[in-house]
Amino acid sequence: MGALIWGGVVLTLIGVGLLVYCIVAAMKARKLGGSDEDIRARLQKVVALNLVALLVSAMGLGAVTIGIILG
Template sequence: MEALIWIGAAVSLCGLGGLVACIVMAMKARAAGLGDDALRARLKRVVALNFAALMISALGLMSVVLGIILG
């Protein structure tokens, strides 16, 4: 079960990287000086990616906890 812990940690770090990327994308979108509609459209895409990254991170953490419980 040690492998499940390491795999879960790697998946969780990928999700964390995705969350950091979403933060950077949102900051770039705000700094671009876009109009209201263009900014909303870009931030909608960032929110969708944010939810996906959060889900990946949560699945990784669940794998780590499962590996600890079973190990």
Template sequence: MDYLLTGGIVLTLAGVALLLACVWLAVRAKRSGLPDDRMKAALQRVVALNLGALALSALGLMAVVIALILG
């Protein structure tokens, strides 16, 4: 169970790091002063990355909870 717990913690921290990167990318895009169409495209890429990071973090948290229940 230690491997499941450690893997879950790593996945969760990676997801949180990607979420922070999404915030940084969104703020950088907002401050860049791009035209509306390019701004929309940049933020759509950030949203896609954000959803992936959220899924990664959720999978990690599920692994941690399962490891705690079984251990």
């Protein structure tokens, strides 16, 4: 069960790293400015990546939980 736990930890850290990237990208998009449509287009890409990051992080936390329960 150790592999399941460590695999989950890796997935969780990847998800958290992607979330940090999303935060930085969103702040950069707002800072660059431009028209409302330009900002909205940049933020829509960030939102899609944010959902993927949340999914990866949740899968990692689920794997850690299952590994702890089974171990």
